[in-house]
Amino acid sequence: TGNWLLLWSVILLAHTVHSCPEKCLCYTASKTADCKNRGFTEIPAHLPPEIQILQLQNNRIWRINQNAFTATPLLKILDLSNNSLSSVAPGAFQKLRYLQVLNLTRNLIHYIENKTFSFLPHLKELDLSSNSIIRLPETFGNSTGNITLLSVKHNKLQKMERILLESLPNLKVVLFKDNPWQCNCNIFGLKLWLESFLYRGGISDGIICSAPGIRKGKDLLRVPYELFGACPLRTAHMQLASSHHHGWEQRSSLKHGHPFEPGDSVRAGCEPKPKPRPVSLRHAIATVVITGVVCGIVCLMMLAAAVYGCAYAAITAKYHKEHLAPARQHGTPEEKKPFESSLP
Numbered sequence: 001t002g003n004w005l006l007l008w009s010v011i012l013l014a015h016t017v018h019s020c021p022e023k024c025l026c027y028t029a030s031k032t033a034d035c036k037n038r039g040f041t042e043i044p045a046h047l048p049p050e051i052q053i054l055q056l057q058n059n060r061i062w063r064i065n066q067n068a069f070t071a072t073p074l075l076k077i078l079d080l081s082n083n084s085l086s087s088v089a090p091g092a093f094q095k096l097r098y099l100q101v102l103n104l105t106r107n108l109i110h111y112i113e114n115k116t117f118s119f120l121p122h123l124k125e126l127d128l129s130s131n132s133i134i135r136l137p138e139t140f141g142n143s144t145g146n147i148t149l150l151s152v153k154h155n156k157l158q159k160m161e162r163i164l165l166e167s168l169p170n171l172k173v174v175l176f177k178d179n180p181w182q183c184n185c186n187i188f189g190l191k192l193w194l195e196s197f198l199y200r201g202g203i204s205d206g207i208i209c210s211a212p213g214i215r216k217g218k219d220l221l222r223v224p225y226e227l228f229g230a231c232p233l234r235t236a237h238m239q240l241a242s243s244h245h246h247g248w249e250q251r252s253s254l255k256h257g258h259p260f261e262p263g264d265s266v267r268a269g270c271e272p273k274p275k276p277r278p279v280s281l282r283h284a285i286a287t288v289v290i291t292g293v294v295c296g297i298v299c300l301m302m303l304a305a306a307v308y309g310c311a312y313a314a315i316t317a318k319y320h321k322e323h324l325a326p327a328r329q330h331g332t333p334e335e336k337k338p339f340e341s342s343l344p
Helices: 004-020 163-165 185-199 235-240 243-258 280-330 333-339
Strands: 025-027 032-034 053-055 077-079 099-101 125-127 150-153 173-175 210-211
Touching: 163 185
Parallel strands: 032 053, 053 077, 077 099, 099 125, 125 150, 150 173
Antiparallel strands: 025 032
16 A cells, blocks of 8 residues: 555656646647647746647737746747737747747737847747737847748838848748838838848748838839939948949849839938939930040041042042153153164
8 A cells, every 4th residue: 555655646746747737738749738729828837848849829928927938948839829918028038949930920019129039049930920010129139040931921010120131141031011111211221131132042022112102012122223312321322332242133123113203202301302314324325425426526537538538549540640651651852862862
């Protein structure tokens, strides 16, 4: 009896240490904890430390405590979709050094702070779609350079910092769909980055303008560069100069872009004023015209000189033929007399 009591105590202790939270289902073989659709308002406690997949979608989780994942350091996939998160504290996920997939779709997130996802060196997929995000930071955090997929679809973004995207050198897919993008000077850097990204073989669903004016519904890549000509130097010309090695894409944008349409609304200090054509183009046309006129005049002068030379040569040849040649053949009396007087 004593031995059986001891055995049951060990089994009960083991079950207590490694058991699932009351409302969850845990699967040892797949190392998965299924806690979806359980009405949780916080990350459940007492999760098995060996789990690698945690399913928390379709709950009412509204906050994540700093130490929420301390007991589950081996997580690789974390699904928090369709919850009530309005913000995410920086460092909330920093204990998850092996995390590869983080799904935060269909929450109430309004903004992402700098370094929110710091110290996730294995993170490859970050899905922030279907929230209410109005701005993104300049960096997601330290050690996030291995992200290959980023989705910000269905949010309230009007612009996005180019420096953030440049901090993710391994991006292969980025999704921008259904955001109120403002196609003005603030988005010029994003336009340059997107062209370079697509040139390198990246995949994107593109950026469709929501404003200003008649530009609504147009693909950002088809907005001509000349419309950004009046942007401040910092936001336009310097970025354009830094991307000169992608000039053929710029020419492609000009070729397929739409000309300025007078219905566009103008934002003070940002949207350029309409121009009939760039100054450089006018200078180029003037140079071509002047060069053509000068070349034409020179050609006419050379032609006149050639005609005059040919006419002069013909007249001289005719004169020699008609007057000098007979005199040489028959000689004059004055020329013959000395010759005859010398005869015996």
